[in-house]
Amino acid sequence: MITRRTGLAATAAALLGGAVMTTEARASESRARRSDPAGSALQKNVEAVRDAGVSGVIAEVQSAHGSTRARAGVADLASREPVPQDAYYRIGSDTKTFTATVALQLVGEGRLKLTDTVERWLPGAIRGHGNDGRRITVANLLRQTSGLNDYFAVGADPGEFTPDAYRRNRFRAQRPEEQLAAAVGAPPQWLPDADDPAGERRWGYSNTNYVAAGLVIEAVTGHSWAQEVHERIIEPLGLRHTFTPGTSPYLPMPTATAYTYFPKETRPTDTTVAQGGGADGCVISTTHDHALFLRALFDGRLLRPAQLAAMRRTVPAPDWIAAPGVRYGLGIAWRPVAGIGEGIWFHGGTSLGCVSECGVTGDGARAVTSAAFTVRLGGPESDEQAARTLRMVEAALR
Template identity: 40%
Template sequence: MKDVQKVLDWVVAEVGVPGIVAEVKDGGRSWFGTAGVADLETGAPRQQGECLHTGSSGKAFTAATILALEAEGRLSLDDTVEQWLPGALNVNGYDGNTITIRHLLSNTSGLFSTGLAPEVAQRYATRAGFRRHRFDAYTLQDMLKLAVSQPPVGAPGERFTYANGGFHLAGAIIEAVTGNSYADEVETRVIQPLGLADTYVRPAADISYPDPHPKAYSKMFFKDGTDLATLTAENWESLLEDPGLAPMDVTEVNSSGAWSAGNIISTTSDMIRLVDALAAGTLLPPAQHRHMWTTVSTEGGYWMPHARYGLGLFEFDKQATGGTPLRGVAGSLWGSWFFAIGTADGRHTMAVHTNTEWKSWDVLFKLIHAAFGLTIGA
């Protein structure tokens, strides 16, 4: 794993990440490496077993829970949103009778990209705004209202657009079908069966992490004076603040607005176990496993290059990997970027976390090359 360690060192030295960890499992062997620090003030190193925010990787838990319910005959992926949440989508140009659960989980519902909503940008997009709103809590009604606060970007099934709101609706459907909380259903249907001892859905009021955990640092803010009404999927990177500014400690934050779109706390080891099971099909019955990995193109969706999206997870286009299937999850939140990627047989998997947000796809692709010997896009 010398090549992986070299990339970790490069990420800290050249990309500007405070600290990074990587865990690799290959058959019966495992390796763990770090670079940088968990705390910029004390210089404490990153370590194995840290509790981490996995961001949108949590979408896989939501999709797996829905598919488990389908396997029991409790619902169908082709059920409409209107069937389970009457009236929830019948506003602002949406039609809950034409959007299905499958559309929600594959990000093909036509819902707009929730993270670009003006309400979100106004709260968190600048340092001053983040300081004012970092402990704001969201209710389910807040999230469902936000999901339809902008008009559709397309017809159901027409195109891929990454929309947290679709997964919030899926979480609400889980609760409507079962009568139980989203957290309880994820615990029962995913966490317990896989023995994920250090994984949980973060409670709505929680703003901290169990020990050990790294501090989280962010520089993902827009310049002071930016007109947030002009924010689009095309121009957002050009509006970011001066990269030379010192990072902000964002370790303590209320992330309840992520909920069923990605509010899972876990470890690299637990997430490797999750990806192994979902990639290889050992958690879900064969029919649901096929549903999960029936993928759609993400081209034009302003998302990860060379990837196709299934239900809550992604798979790299086989043309980009030279024919070797690689499957995984990924997510970024304030002060955190996580991804776990592995082969389709579940034998070779890597999990990586940085204690700052996504900075470059080069980090992901260099680590894939080092761990798997594959050059994405070559």
């Protein structure tokens, strides 16, 4: 996910704050995963991302016929060991697609409606300063049309985005109720149309929407958001290398050092140890597992036809500046791509020291996932890294 707010939001996130495998999953695991040979298109594109100033980058292209992987760069700038192809990483806002999927499963079961208001499930949680949970529906949360402020941005001081501030706060976790309260501590960007709030088309990216969605899931089910994600997605698909870390700031091995260039800093800071949020951005995975999830979602294994169709109903997302023509659905985005008539579906996520970028075809037949272990908070180098990563994703799906 690359919007105008991504860099500051990712930094503020850190400053503030044995699955049973299905038969199909076992079969997928058993298919040979091969690395692309030197000189292949995927390998060249991965190297182009590295050459934009990334310490290490990994990518995987997956279809029903198997997986192809490529990597470039190092796991650590000191040791110079190769970046592990099967590295764990924080997928950041790609988590939102998992959260939306759980919510839509509940809709398909008749336990939740997209037209339900937040007030119904979280009474009094969104009130004050002009905020009104009676005017915000589940659809508004998932489609980012609620007008809620991003809790990252309320009261944030960019001058505090420094290596020292990161180190002071990297073990600090916030409860979702605290995040929601912070967001409603200022007037909303707008209130959805009173006559048809679920049909609101004004769009503004806000992590708060998915914090609230996670709380709604918990209110509906009586279980934690993490339990629902595990039992509805991770376990059925046999995603053995995907999990929700709770309040732990650590990544399992193998992984790569996650480097962040803070504003005005010429040297990167090791930001591998960091908090990753909750229903808005905490999932840890691998390129292989993430691709399995995306393919299962779009080939209809996770959602009923009506709910998958609802997920794919989009509104224009004008703040998504890394690529033109982006439209946002329920926890997933779409953009046109030359050479792919139907365009591609994607989300993406940025956390401290890692950029997750992905794409999947509309039928789930082919998916590409990637992780780049360097983040620059703004500037031309950041823009170039983003552009090269998007080109890699698009080329892999043509």
